[in-house]
Amino acid sequence: MNELFHTGAVTAILLASGLTYALRLGGLLLADRLPKSGPGRRFLDCLPGTLLVSLTLPGALHAGLPGMLGLTACLLVYVRTRNLLATMAAGIVVVVLLRRLFMV
Numbered sequence: 001m002n003e004l005f006h007t008g009a010v011t012a013i014l015l016a017s018g019l020t021y022a023l024r025l026g027g028l029l030l031a032d033r034l035p036k037s038g039p040g041r042r043f044l045d046c047l048p049g050t051l052l053v054s055l056t057l058p059g060a061l062h063a064g065l066p067g068m069l070g071l072t073a074c075l076l077v078y079v080r081t082r083n084l085l086a087t088m089a090a091g092i093v094v095v096v097l098l099r100r101l102f103m104v
Contacts (some may be wrong), residue, residue: 066098 060067074091
């Protein structure tokens with residue numbers, strides 16, 4: 001138990017939690033100042049999609065062909081159904097099947 005306090009883990013945890021809550025509070029305080037229309041609003045509306053691509057594409061590229069085909073299946077199912085559960089299931093099924101069938 002003493003090792004926990006000597007390594008600074010408690011300090012790191014407290015700093016990380018403080019920073020997390022500060023960021024959340026900052027977001028709430030700045031929400032009223034965000035643009036309601038115009039190019040700034042359009043930019044903010046595009047952010048979730050760009051963040052999703054920046055988080056998923058590197059993983060799919062790293063996974064190789066099964067990952068890219070799984071991502072393609074996700075895109076096709078989402079465009080067709082707009083159902084997130086079906087989208088995730090399609091991507092997982094394609095990747096698992098390709099890895100099992102072709103041992104990639």
